[in-house]
Amino acid sequence: MTDNQLKLENQLCFRLYTAARLTMGAYHPYLDPLGITYPQYLVMLVLWEQDKQPVCDIAKKLLLDTNTVTPLLQRMEKAGFVSRAKGKEDTRQRIVSLTKKGKALQEKAKPIPDCLLNDVALKTGEEEEMLKMIPTLDKLIEGLKRTKK
Amino acid sequence: MTDNQLKLENQLCFRLYTAARLTMGAYHPYLDPLGITYPQYLVMLVLWEQDKQPVCDIAKKLLLDTNTVTPLLQRMEKAGFVSRAKGKEDTRQRIVSLTKKGKALQEKAKPIPDCLLNDVALKTGEEEEMLKMIPTLDKLIEGLKRTKK
DNA sequence: AATTTTTATATCGTATGCGATACAAAAATT
């Protein structure tokens, strides 16, 4: 009796892990010229949707913890994309704002989602099928999210 | 016209990124007692399928590079799960072998895939749907793999 | 055979992720 269960090819997680890595890599050609990494791009997406948010709100939206987001924001501040000011009502908070440079980046980033879809379409020929995973991934994320505390 | 394209909720990649992270986290309860991490678990899967492989073969199967796998294997050697011997035919190679401890771990790991499927089934109620993503993820991976050189 | 190219590992530096912990401030209790 072979241990099919323990085979790499039977692991959903290995696919997720690999697909996520390779997809992040596919962003490189577009993010490198902007001077940001993929996680930083996610932060920018959050801030472009709504400027001036405390660290915890950003973290919540990305399903990350502050111990990941804080250093990320510190690097982004050093790079000049955001500024971090102490909160006025709640002094514990750090309100993250887009700088002029950070706002300007949005224009340059606009074509990126289409570029990526294009790349995927070209390379897989199955763009539709990829997008169909979204609801399933959302269910998975929703289910696993609850575990974390 | 709102920039829907640049919204976080419209990003497939954010789902992949998050789903992969959370799924890896779901392995913690099972891997911590074994003393290995998720990437190390993947290496063990590869070696349990076939013992004694050069670093490059392991890397190829995991779609990783040696600059990731080498340090990983060094940590696993230090932990006593594998040994790394110089290749005899090709002296450039490092042949990675399971130690007694590494082989013994397989027994303890056997129930893990079922545990995970169980967890996912419990938390999402849609185990079937999750597994249906596998062929799509494989197409995505296959497509993106080619890019990387 | 000598040279060039490719291949297999390894090392270095930087940016995540994340568990554990620390700390101050706000909120809830007593």
Next chain:
DNA sequence: AATTTTTGTATCGCATACGATATAAAAATT
């Protein structure tokens, strides 16, 4: 009001990922 609990950030340490680079050995060329 004083105490306890919770919350928002930050720091530390360790394990990945991965681009860039180094090195030796095998393979391909000339």
